[in-house]
Amino acid sequence: MRxxxxxxxxxVSTRTVRHYHxxxxxxxxxxxxxxxxxxGMRDMLRLARARRLIELGLTLAEAGDVLADDEGRELPEILAELDADLARQEEEIRLRRRQLxxxxxxxREGRLGPDDAVSEETARLLARIDVSIPDGPTVRRDRELLAMFDGGRAGAVLAEYHKALDDPALAAATAAIYARFDELVDASPDDPRVPALAADMAAALGGELTAVVEAAPPGELDDQPYGAALVGDFPPAQAEVLRTLYRKWTSR
Amino acid sequence: MRxxxxxxxxxVSTRTVRHYHxxxxxxxxxxxxxxxxxxGMRDMLRLARARRLIELGLTLAEAGDVLADDEGRELPEILAELDADLARQEEEIRLRRRQLxxxxxxxREGRLGPDDAVSEETARLLARIDVSIPDGPTVRRDRELLAMFDGGRAGAVLAEYHKALDDPALAAATAAIYARFDELVDASPDDPRVPALAADMAAALGGELTAVVEAAPPGELDDQPYGAALVGDFPPAQAEVLRTLYRKWTSR
DNA sequence: TAAAACGTTGACGCCGCGACAAGGTCAAGG
DNA sequence: CCTTGACCTTGTCGCGGCGTCAACGTTTTA
Known part of the structure; x- marks a missing residue:
């Protein structure tokens, strides 16, 4: 046989045979x-055996070990390990397919943005925000932030946000704050609305802030680990609101 | 942010971020x-979005496409394709786990040789052979051959073999033929038992042979596609039996 | 006699990074 | 001032299981 x-x-392909050599x-x-x-026939037997093991999911090296050991001494352990691995993969696939x-x-029901690739829990909160808070740049940014920290890093925030939406009065107050924040998009950092809004936000977002800055070190927000990047993403007046808010919080 | x-x-790791760049x-x-x-924050958002898509199973290129297209135009098709792919993988894994x-x-019940990595159907036949035919070099070789061609390439042979084992008389005759073949392991090709055994095999293994050499071209067995490799694996007298058998069959 | 269908070795590509190597930068501490 | 250590930089190799050229020799067929 050639x-x-x-x-x-x-x-198999000839390339595969040569690779095995x-x-x-x-x-x-x-x-x-x-x-x-x-x-000869013996080569064919060995190749066929190797292929069956490989198609089961063994690596080439494992298949070689099994075929080298006279009569599969370590085959059972490899099989057990392989089965455990496959079980894990199966579970992963099921999880991903649920998400999918x-x-x-x-x-199918509506539009699908890049932030919809998110856990069901976070997706529920995003949907609630979508119906409770009027659309605007800031609420969009907050939705993005919530989606970004999906996956356990901000579970406490989710709970606080849900609480804020549970009470219609609180929800309305939250919406009002979003609107006032949006109004500052082109304002000067000296605008008198800045300290006023910061004060109201500190009062309204108490629980949520506790969750976020539980162990906020003193100092300016810009000097905190991600503070500079955060305020850098906002126009001046809005950034000033955040700085003031942080000061209020750390001096609490 | 650095x-x-x-x-x-x-x-993720810094290496991953640089790789994405x-x-x-x-x-x-x-x-x-x-x-x-x-x-800045926008970079962080983009990275987090990419990661969520990638963890769902999209390739880096696909994730890039989705994020590049303003608001996920082709995301649904990619998701559908991905889900189909995952469904296929899931089915494959289930199949392999059944085999495993x-x-x-x-x-656990007995010993496990390299030929046990075989389909359930073939495994059943191998088990039947194991109890019906006394052990010997030739029956072992035949078991190996059956295992080698596992997977649809010799389904007809399996059926014929099952039929031979269904009838106790046929099973005994088959066992006898195996025994006589084994006796020729050290014999000369001129041994008078060679033509006698070939004749009896031709008579006994009719159906099975039909399945194997359904369209056997005339000529010597050694000149057939895998004939040389096959006879090369047997001692002289046994090889001669096979040649004689092939001649009988093609001149039928 | 030429073409086609085999065979040979060798090298690169894929995918998503991990793990080095061989440095430069910066803040803290002796 | 010097060192240490924790960052950052670019670049390259490696993994697994082959597919896919490339560039060439051999055998069989039209």
Whole structure:
């Protein structure tokens, strides 16, 4: 048998057979006078066995070990390990498909933005915000931030936000604050609305702030780990509100 | 923000962030005077979005496309494709786990050889052979061959073999033939038992042979596609039996 | 006699980074 | 002032399991 016949009989490519030779999974067979590899039945058996193990999910090295050990001494442990690995993969796939199904459903009912690739829990809060708070640049940014920290890093914030939306009066107050913040988009940092809004925000967002800056060190917001990046993303007056708010909070 | 802070905030390595820059998934941010990359909130948002898509199973290129398109135009198709792919993988994993479970069960009850990584159907036939035919070199080789061609390439042979084992008389005759074949292991090719055995095999293995050499071209067995490799695996007298058998069959 | 269909070795590509190497930068401490 | 250590920079190799050229020799077929 030449390499093409062997490969065709077992159902692999000649490249695969040569690859197995190079990595030592199959021994190099005898060569014909012209340099062609010449295979016998025993080579074919070994290749077929290796393929069955590989198709089960063993790596080439593992398959080689199993075939080298006379009569599969360590096969059971490899199988157990492999099964555990497959079980884990299966669970992962199921989880992702659940997420995908939710996203595809949302895609069919409405629009689907990049922030919809988010856990169901966060998706519920985002949907609630969407119906409770009038649209605006700041609420959009907050939605983005909530989505960004999806995955356990801001679970406490989610709970506080839900509480704020549970009470219609609180929800209305929150919406009002968003609106006032939006109005400052082109204002000067000296605008008298800045300290007023900061004071009202400090009063209104008490619980939520507790969750976020639980251990806020003193100093200016710009000097905090992510503070500079945060305020840098806002226009001057809005940034000033954040700085004032941070000062109020750390001096509490 | 510097790269380490960004990476820590999103939960990836700095190496990953730089990799995303190189492949174009994230734009290179501004540099500080010392050459350090400096990130803002928008970079963080983009990275977090990309990560969520990637963790869902999108490739880096796909995630880049989705984030590049303003508001996910082609996201739904990618999601559908991805879900189909995951469904296929899930099915594959389930299939492999079924095979693994069967193998692990066999491993617990008895011994587990390299030929047990085989379909349930073939495994059943191998088990039947094991109890019906006394052990010997030839029956072992036949078991190996059956296992080798597992997977649809020899389904007809399986059926014929089952039929031979269904009838106790046929099973006994088959066992006898195996025994006589084994006796020829050290015999000369001129041994008078060779033609006698070939004749009896031709009579006994009619159906099975029909399945194997359904369209056997005339000529010597050694000149057939896999004939040389096959007879090369047998001692002289046994090889001669096979040649004679092939001649009988093609001149039928 | 030429073309096609085999065979040979060798090298690069894929995907998503991890793990080095070989440095430069910066703040804190002795 | 010097060192230490924790950052940052670019660049390259490695992984797994082959597919896919390239550039060439051999055998079989029209």
């Amino acid at each position: 390499i093409g016949e062997l490969a065709a009989a077992v159902g 190079r990595v030592g999974l199959l021994p190099e067979p005898q060569r014909h006078a012209n340099g062609y590899r010449t295979y 199904a939710a996203m595809m459903a949302r895609s | 790269i380490g802070e960004l990476a820590a905030a999103v939960g 190189r492949v174009g998934l994230l734009p290179e941010p501004q540099r500080h005077a010392n050459g350090y990359r400096t990130y 479970a069967a193998m692990m069960a066999r491993s």
